[in-house]
Amino acid sequence: MIRQYFKQFKHLWASNRVFNSISVLATTFTIAFVMILYMVYSFRTKNIAPESNRSRVLYSGTGYSYFTKDHSQANSGMSYKAAKAIFGNLQNAEAVSYCVAKGEGAAYIGTGSSDSEKRIVSPVDDVYFRIFEFDFISGHPFTAEQSEAARREAIITDKIALKLFNSTDVTGKNILIDFYDYRITGVVKACSSLFNKAYSDIWIIAGKEDMNGPHQYSEGLPGNCQAIVLAKRNVGLPALQKEIEKRIELFNEELQEFTFEQHTVTHAQSIFFGNKASDPSKVFAVLIGILLIVPAINISGLLSSQMRKRNEEVGIRKAYGAANRQIGEQLLFENLILTFIGGIIGLALSLIVILLFKNMLLSDLMTINAGDAFRLPVSLFFQPVVFIAVFVFCLIINLMSAMIPVWNVSRTSIIDTMKGE
Amino acid sequence: MWKLAFKQLWKNRKSNYWILTELFVVSILLWYCVDFLYVVVRKNLEPMGVDTEHVYRLKLGANPTVPINRSHPDSIQAQWIDPLLQIVRLTEAYPGVEAAAYYYGTEPYDDNWMMQGYAVNEENAYRGIIRYVSGNYDKVFKVDMREGGFADWHINQTPQGAVVSEELADSLFHSRSAMGKTFHDHYEPSLNFKVSGVSRSMKYDVYGRYEPFIYTPFNTPRLAYTIPVIGIRVKASADTHGFAQQFINNMKSKLNIGPFYLFNFTSYDFKAEVYDTATGITKYISVISGVIVFFLFIVFLGILGTFWFTIETRRPEIGLRMAVGSTRRGVLYYFFSESLILFFLSFIPAFIVCASLAYWDVTYTFNDAMDYSWIRFWQTQLFTVLIMTGIITAGVIAPARRASRIHPVEALRENG
Numbered sequence: 146m147i148r149q150y151f152k153q154f155k156h157l158w159a160s161n162r163v164f165n166s167i168s169v170l171a172t173t174f175t176i177a178f179v180m181i182l183y184m185v186y187s188f189r190t191k192n193i194a195p196e197s198n199r200s201r202v203l204y205s206g207t208g209y210s211y212f213t214k215d216h217s218q219a220n221s222g223m224s225y226k227a228a229k230a231i232f233g234n235l236q237n238a239e240a241v242s243y244c245v246a247k248g249e250g251a252a253y254i255g256t257g258s259s260d261s262e263k264r265i266v267s268p269v270d271d272v273y274f275r276i277f278e279f280d281f282i283s284g285h286p287f288t289a290e291q292s293e294a295a296r297r298e299a300i301i302t303d304k305i306a307l308k309l310f311n312s313t314d315v316t317g318k319n320i321l322i323d324f325y326d327y328r329i330t331g332v333v334k335a336c337s338s339l340f341n342k343a344y345s346d347i348w349i350i351a352g353k354e355d356m357n358g359p360h361q362y363s364e365g366l367p368g369n370c371q372a373i374v375l376a377k378r379n380v381g382l383p384a385l386q387k388e389i390e391k392r393i394e395l396f397n398e399e400l401q402e403f404t405f406e407q408h409t410v411t412h413a414q415s416i417f418f419g420n421k422a423s424d425p426s427k428v429f430a431v432l433i434g435i436l437l438i439v440p441a442i443n444i445s446g447l448l449s450s451q452m453r454k455r456n457e458e459v460g461i462r463k464a465y466g467a468a469n470r471q472i473g474e475q476l477l478f479e480n481l482i483l484t485f486i487g488g489i490i491g492l493a494l495s496l497i498v499i500l501l502f503k504n505m506l507l508s509d510l511m512t513i514n515a516g517d518a519f520r521l522p523v524s525l526f527f528q529p530v531v532f533i534a535v536f537v538f539c540l541i542i543n544l545m546s547a548m549i550p551v552w553n554v555s556r557t558s559i560i561d562t563m564k565g566e
Numbered sequence: 567m568w569k570l571a572f573k574q575l576w577k578n579r580k581s582n583y584w585i586l587t588e589l590f591v592v593s594i595l596l597w598y599c600v601d602f603l604y605v606v607v608r609k610n611l612e613p614m615g616v617d618t619e620h621v622y623r624l625k626l627g628a629n630p631t632v633p634i635n636r637s638h639p640d641s642i643q644a645q646w647i648d649p650l651l652q653i654v655r656l657t658e659a660y661p662g663v664e665a666a667a668y669y670y671g672t673e674p675y676d677d678n679w680m681m682q683g684y685a686v687n688e689e690n691a692y693r694g695i696i697r698y699v700s701g702n703y704d705k706v707f708k709v710d711m712r713e714g715g716f717a718d719w720h721i722n723q724t725p726q727g728a729v730v731s732e733e734l735a736d737s738l739f740h741s742r743s744a745m746g747k748t749f750h751d752h753y754e755p756s757l758n759f760k761v762s763g764v765s766r767s768m769k770y771d772v773y774g775r776y777e778p779f780i781y782t783p784f785n786t787p788r789l790a791y792t793i794p795v796i797g798i799r800v801k802a803s804a805d806t807h808g809f810a811q812q813f814i815n816n817m818k819s820k821l822n823i824g825p826f827y828l829f830n831f832t833s834y835d836f837k838a839e840v841y842d843t844a845t846g847i848t849k850y851i852s853v854i855s856g857v858i859v860f861f862l863f864i865v866f867l868g869i870l871g872t873f874w875f876t877i878e879t880r881r882p883e884i885g886l887r888m889a890v891g892s893t894r895r896g897v898l899y900y901f902f903s904e905s906l907i908l909f910f911l912s913f914i915p916a917f918i919v920c921a922s923l924a925y926w927d928v929t930y931t932f933n934d935a936m937d938y939s940w941i942r943f944w945q946t947q948l949f950t951v952l953i954m955t956g957i958i959t960a961g962v963i964a965p966a967r968r969a970s971r972i973h974p975v976e977a978l979r980e981n982g
Contacts, residue, residue, distance in 0.1 A: 439588065505848065506852065
């Protein structure tokens with residue numbers, strides 16, 4: 146049967162070149178566009194090392210405190226003390242890392258003043274390396290003891306190690322960070338700045354006191370601490386967010402004259418729409434839906450006019466005993482082949498566009514600051530989920546575009562079909 | 567011809583439903599996209615109040631291991647302020663540099679705002695976005711002045727000079743003309759200011775709104791505890807692609823004066839690019855532009871396909887039309903008019919939907935950068951119609967030309 150369908154299809158392609166070309170072109174363009182959007186969202190939100198826990202992580206916001214009575218003495222930022230009170234011992238959290246809110250994260254790095262230049266430095270704790278999964282070439286992640294002692298110790302990337310020391314075997318050597326000597330305790334494989342939360346050139350230990358602002362101001366609320374919270378495996382992020390909100394309420398009840406505001410965001414929220422969308426995946430789904438509907442209407446219209454040309458063929462087949470279902474299946478299959486041809490070309494086109502316009506589509510503050518570290522690992526494009534997505538989108542286009550015209554043709558009576566009505 | 571085309575469309579209405587639906591949906595969606603880009607263009611045409619083209623930003627760092635004796639004004643002057651001023655002089659003397667200034671506070675393309683409340687009397691305080699600047703600031707940023715300027719202001723004495731933007735002048739004095747008038751810091755009433763100039767409206771980035779700004783002198787006490795940013799205006803002829811890197815290469819060691827060192831040197835154009843990327847506008851513009859191209863291409867294919875098949879089934883009619891004297895050009899125009907009627911038939915309900923959406927404020931403006939108005943609605947509708955008409959005309963060209971080339975005898979014979 147399938148062979149018969151293919152034969153029929155070959156014949157149809159030759160007899161309807163214009164329709165087939167338009168249909169394939171429309172599908173190509175649609176799949177390319179939809180896949181670009183899908184890949185932009187997927188590359189940024191899927192769990193991929195070193196950001197292997199994107200789906201389970203919440204990031205604290207900047208934090209904001211003010212004098213409750215008249216909203217004066219407003220300050221942005223969160224102290225380590227406030228963060229610990231809010232995020233410490235959360236029931237739904239597996240781990241909480243307290244880091245310095247990175248911002249631009251720039252520091253002056255080198256082995257002396259001649260080779261020193263601006264690099265990205267992240268002050269973190271030991272838990273950070275449980276949330277982000279780095280590939281250690283030598284040394285080890287910060288231990289709890291190191292984190293507690295807050296000595297001048299650093300983990301650097303192999304790229305920095307090679308640039309400054311011509312070797313990756315540099316554990317135990319010293320590096321200058323903002324003119325102070327730090328001892329290197331680990332070397333990790335550098336990652337792409339596409340992983341903007343994990344990306345850094347160097348990691349140092351965040352001093353707890355350094356994350357607190359002056360104690361005498363605003364009840365010690367302002368500071369430069371950021372909490373990264375990893376949810377337990379069986380807990381959803383909304384439940385964790387609710388627990389944190391409850392904690393913030395309790396925390397505010399204990400404050401005397403000040404109010405503290407803090408909003409956590411998911412990984413996807415932190416990446417798309419400037420934290421404004423409650424669920425960026427829904428915005429993407431709606432956008433993809435719109436992009437699928439318009440060409441589907443288009444193909445439906447063209448298919449309907451094509452079907453009228455084939456009324457006689459359908460009528461004859463029906464007269465010889467073909468069931469409505471068989472006819473429907475055949476027409477859907479024919480359209481599906483066209484859709485898949487368009488889908489494959491569309492996927493190739495989307496890959497080319499992503500590679501050519503990656504700065505326009507995927508860049509952010511980190512990719513710009515990190516300069517040449519912004520690259521797209523090949524493995525991103527060869528995830529099974531990318532191919533499954535193309536397949537699913539093709540099926541959706543096929544069903545949306547062909548269902549009504551095929552339904553109409555297969556339901557028309559033999560007499561009407563033969564009469565061409 | 568129009569009446570006939572309309573009749574024909576009505577007769578074939580069943581086969582035109584799909585294309586009508588498509589044009590209806592796309593007209594609405596395209597209007598949203600056009601509206602977004604309309605705001606982008608309008609915001610880009612709006613003056614920022616300062617000119618950052620050919621301006622570079624020198625960020626200094628201070629080596630914490632170099633001791634500074636802050637217990638005496640003379641040592642602060644010698645160890646901190648003098649090295650800073652020397653660096654400013656050196657940068658000013660760099661080949662190709664037109665002017666250099668140092669400043670602190672709210673910078674262009676930066677949302678780290680520094681704000682303060684200002685008042686004329688005790689009743690009302692008004693927010694002002696602060697820029698502490700040296701006297702040359704207006705030469706570097708070419709501040710768009712309404713009256714007065716930076717040259718006449720008092721530094722290190724009370725009342726301090728201040729240049730306020732029109733918005734702040736309006737709030738404080740209920741007039742945009744405020745030369746010589748005085749006001750004070752709301753939280754520190756002894757800190758008095760005298761208006762030495764009023765600037766035109768100011769915004770800190772292209773897509774922001776006009777905000778109340780205040781420029782006050784970067785006085786010595788403030789300079790003693792801050793590392794200012796140094797802005798450098800470069801002559802247009804000297805502002806080549808590699809200027810920043812060349813500056814870093816030539817000046818990195820020379821600017822190691824006192825505790826200071828060259829931390830970063832970039833253009834404000836780059837800072838604008840970084841800022842736009844951080845706010846997401848760059849990505850939005852590329853996605854929306856892509857969506858517009860996508861819709862137009864799909865409409866183009868839809869019109870092309872629909873008319874191609876229509877003409878195939880209407881060959882005898884076209885043949886007859888030509889047999890009774892219709893010219894090729896006439897046939898061509900006939901199909902153009904038929905396609906445009908099709909568009910306007912779908913556009914009427916689309917327009918009603920758009921007008922309702924605008925009326926009920928179901929519109930989107932990036933970061934509320936611009937007020938919604940009916941003028942904006944009409945202009946964006948007009949652009950939508952023009953774009954749709956253009957693409958529909960482009961789509962119908964090939965089928966219409968094909969129709970105009972039909973030989974009447976052959977077409978009529980096919981029918982026979």
